[in-house]
């Protein structure tokens with residue numbers, strides 16, 4: 001399975017983080033010193049993604065700037081001989097032509113956001129990564145998915161990353177039903193977006209990492225609104241599952257739901273504790289609160 005392109009839906013309004021997100025996209029909130037979106041792009045690049053497709057919206061221009069070459073800043077750093085800082089910028093710089101930006105013109109839901117990328121993706125399988133979710137692991141979440149698909153001979157399939165959540169949280173997520181295993185994957189036995197606890201098929205939530213076949217766009221084109229009055233990717237996947245294989249994959253590592261404040265703060269602590277230059281100071285500081 002060769003996945004060249006990844007879609008990052010980054011048009012969301014970020015209302016849960018107001019006022020921080022009044023003038024700044026939520027995807028630019030930092031986990032330690034990297035914006036959320038940069039962490040998720042890192043994950044995609046580690047998995048071999050070559051082209052990054054951002055589905056943006058109004059007031060998201062700074063995301064585009066973040067992935068551009070800041071030549072004024074580079075000139076100044078060079079003049080001042082700040083080699084370390086130059087290296088930091090260089091490392092994260094996507095190749096020329098390796099990014100695309102398109103706009104979701106109205107907040108019609110995740111399914112609609114993915115559909116907005118159809119012309120840029122074309123007729124090949126692709127990944128979708130939601131920047132609200134950080135998967136902390138080596139190899140990265142997406143890399144694990146691609147490896148598992150290849151190992152199971154499921155290279156023409158659609159794959160969805162899932163993880164266990166407490167039953168009283170299933171209403172916040174897409175939830176899948178579990179069918180027979182195939183290597184590290186399992187066949188999906190249905191999926192439902194934001195179910196009530198009583199009707200959820202399991203406690204396995206969809207974690208914001210997908211590998212999809214291009215036929216999903218045809219389904220999305222006519223997908224009616226679902227949960228929350230939005231065009232849901234989960235509903236479209238359910239439609240495509242009638243004609244194509246769909247598998248779930250439980251990744252290794254911990255995920256952080258950075259769409260919630262506590263998840264975002266937990267991610268900051270976890271990523272900072274991994275850093276040699278920050279760990280001991282942070283630990284000392286945290287001891288004051290424990």
Ligand code: G1P
Pocket residue numbers: 110130132133172173174175193205206207208232233234259
């Ligand atoms: C989206 C998906 C949902 C998934 C979740 C993961 O929901 O629709 O299936 O479980 O992301 O974060 P949202 O958080 O956009 O409401």
